[in-house]
Amino acid sequence: MNLPSGYNGKLYHLIDEVNRIKFSEPQKALELANFVYVQSLKSADELLEANCLYLLGVCHEILSSYPQAMKFLSEAIKLAQHLGEKKIMGDALNYVGVIHDNLNNYSNALKAYFRALKIYEDVKENKKIAIVLSNIGLIYTNIKDFRNALKFYSHALDIAEEENDSESLLITNINIGLTHSQLGNFEEALKFLDDALEQAKNSNDKRRTAIAIDHIADTNIKLNNKEEAFRLYEESRKLKLELEDKRGLVRLYGTLGHLHLVESNLVEAKINLEKALELATELGIKKSVHELHKMLADAYEKTNNSAKALYHLKIAYRKELEFLKEEAEIHAKNISTQLEIEQAQKEAEIQRLKNIELAQALEDVKKLNVNLKDLNNEKNEFMAIAVHDLKNPLQNILSTARILKRSAELPKSEMDEFTTNIINQTDRMFNIIKKLLDHNAIDQGELKIIISHFDLNALCKELISNFREEAERKRLELVFEEAPGETNINTDKVILYEILQNLVSNAIKFSSEFKRITLKVYDEENTIKLEVIDQGPGFSEEDKKKMFNKFARLSAKPTGDEHSTGLGLSIVKKLCELIGASLKLESKVNEGAKFTILLKK
Template sequence: MKELNIPTNRESGNNSSVDSLQKISEDLNHAEKLRRSDFVGTILRLENLLERLEKLNSDRNSKEYKHAYTTILTHLSNVHFYSSKYEKALHYTALLETASVYYSDNLMKANALLQLGNIHSDLGDYTESMKCSTSALEIFKELDNLEGMGSTNNNIGNVFLFQKNFDEAIPHYEKALFYFNQVDQKMNKSNVLQNMASIYIHREDYPNALNCLAEAEKLKVEINDQFGVAVCKFLTGDIHLDAKEFDIALKYYRESLEIQTKLDDKNGIFYSNMHLGKTYVDKYLTEGQKEKALLTKAEKYFLESLFTAQRVNSKYTLSLIYKNLSSLYEILGNLEKALDFHKKLYEIEKDIYNEKVTEDILKLEKELQVKEAKHTAEINQLRNVELAETIKKLEEIVKQKNEFFGVVVHDLKNPIGNIKLLAEFLIDEGNYSHAEVNEFKKFIVESADTSLELITQLLDYAAIEQGKITLNVNDFDIISETERIIRLYKLKTMQKEIEVKLKNELKNNIIHSDKNALVQIIDNLFSNAIKFSPVQKNVMIRLLKEDDFLKIEIKDEGPGFSNEDRKKLFNQFSKLSARPTAGEHSSGLGLSIVKKLVDSLKGKIECDSEVGNGASMIVRIPI
């Protein structure tokens, strides 16, 4: 939620200063009705009201003056925030916080902290946002203010949403809905529903996303919230973009942009322009890359987004547009511009996603849960356990990641060093026998293969982590592709005297799926089976149709996996007790890449294995 809510007090007196305050209050009521449909006009009215109020020769301690003054400050902060004029929003929120000290008003202080949490969240300063939100929540709980508790839970959910930590965001949004339902807050409830719709869109759960948007839009129509209507249209556009219904998506984004432009909502203008650009790029890539004019339109909207992001000076929005512009110029073949924006992206992402920020947020989340213990001891105990487990898992991931990159450096250094050394031997070829020279050449090829495999997996991993999996579903011969993979590994299977058995139980070899993803899945699993197989053993590849799924089974006769290994088999950077049987290189990324690819195809993967009895990797892909 992006609004503060100062309790109103409509009492009036009979002296002349109260009469003047009454006139200001009447004008303030009119401005309040426009604040979600006319940002520019509302700001002008509110600034005029503030000037008139400060010129009054009246008692500033009166209830009427306090109400008018703090309400004007609240709305000025809100409207500037919605317009993405964060400097102005911070200015008026600071005045509100000062007023809370002057009036000794804890509710006012909590509302000021709530708004500061909103602003810092939008600016990408998530640590400061969490500090403000947790402080506000503590005060709201002391006051038993349900609306405030709902608002701060929504704020905290937003921090996790921006960090793409959806599992942490959802519980806070559900709490916010619980509180808002109790106090019948339509505006706040509709904002939470929009946020939840964003998460469902990220998860490709479109039915739930559309349900949330429909309920949110209904509420926003009831309260004449033009800003909210624009957001609903924007998110609806997102759903159609994901469904590759490009023309429908363009329609919704344009309608959203039209409303946001009238409201002077810079944040909304940024996102609508950026998504219009993304839609044109996706349309170009999906429809055969024929209409270059689509990329020209995309560039226009991306540059509009860049201009807005630079005016707002938000790290998060700048990182998004840098990434899109870098990709666009790469497609256009303008590598100089692509590299320039990629460098800018790298620099700004270091500020946003560094480990310090992540650790600070987790620390503040722990502090929040400890404070909640004052209200419910039982919940506190449960949450402390959950939090400790989460922190332990995160620390383990960071440790594994650091160890992994140490291994990467070591694994690349060794084969590259071998290539250099062997090449130096070949310079003095006359000093060695023909057999020795051939052995040197063989070692060079093996070292190069090791380096190439590691680099390829690193690139695949990086592409997947950046969300660059683009599915291209077509008809193709799965058996032909599998036979080609077997041929590619012929030398390695011959070296280990492994017999490869291909069992084709398909009635039709032609399947409808993403060829590249499936080939990569089979390639990785087959390569692993060879690595983990002792000499003179068998590797079986079996393909069949099971209901509406393509079932791929790749079985080896290697050492198998323990129960502990199977639990972390598809995790990134995991170390397994089972090792390749001939000292082959293993990066620890192959199976995590396979899992991501299987997930992208809406499939399932499982491992059937016992220690000493080999392993069977089973993949099911809907076709």
């Protein structure tokens, strides 16, 4: 940066000082940045103001003041865009990504990182590119996609070594060490983490020194070197308190609480977990709040304090529902940066090729890659549902059963609440498993078609009767309008029931109270027409393009905390094809939906 002379030149030198001490003395850096910011406003120096806004955001992020950090970073981005200062924009966007990552908002984090990466590529800031690539890799580590994580770290490490940049080397070494530790490659993990710790200490980067120490301690726990691990945790605790690193303390106290809980050191466990919970609640880290309440419920259960255990378990249930809703919406596995990069490279290569046959061959490869990507996404989604969505209700059932076993004299209202929870969680698991098995049977061609002759009106009455209680629970009006007389049809009765069951279930799930859901049957000359009509949120044009895909996530959300696998409409489409029925949708956003099924008699 070409610094202006005079007073403003001195202010720019103070900016350099903020950058130098922000990790070692963040509070002092914040005070200095505030001073320079006020001076920038007085001198009407917009470039200085943009730099100050960015650094104020960074200092607040380091001090875990996330709302303040986002406010300053957003203002920095706007001003930098106005001034055409792309580097400041990229720096601010990178820290926006860091904040979202800290709060487990991985989708928003990746969006910010992508924007920063594009800017850094435009201005050829290779050192910054390495940092962003390493940050993206960390997200993949957090969601346990280690293969993609290591790809990004490898790319980041190559750039960092080529540029001989100590900061990006430090960040990447920490992240690679963390990933190897989680993979069980402990010797490799310690090699990278020890290098990172030495780099952090040499550069007086206290924040990253503490992070490296944490990961080295975690790895020692896995190696059963508990004495060394606790010594390192204490060293890290002192650094975090000095830096006022609240998020770091949430992680540290939570880890210590968990370790003491496993060792049945219940007094120490509760002390550390309560400290972590207080800070996590203050910072708004929902995932940590949920996990800490669950651990505290376990701790109090082990000390036979049923009242406290019930208190924390109730909150854990509520927080889990909130967290699962958000997690489903921000699932970062739907975003594969590596595939996007490879796809862009292939497209660029095709443009350069003049040989039509070679271009066609590459296009075929590209299509094959898209198919493989779809298959990989389906596999990831299947595993996410099977592991994550089944694990959580099982854990809840186990915890509830333990509480009930220890609490023989619970009031009837609380006993009913907990037994109802067990029933609901079991129903949820059953429905998930049924949907997955149904879809797999269809894909594998294992579903046999059994044609029978039956009265469609009677089948629909049975269906409506089975859904009546669920509809009334949500204060919905469920109406059946039958065709006159007997409406006989030849088709697979079980499959047709499954089609209608999925459509009516979806209508109930996505309708708000006091709405109407109608099932109509029309007996026409050569065909039978069925309609399922609701007054729900309807489908957007974007929804209509993907609504019949497996695991589709549409814009509408269930209105009563119900679970959605994204398989229902995909199953309906495939089942209709199996019995030769046509399926049509008429819908607009906020105007409900009408599904029409046409069957030959």
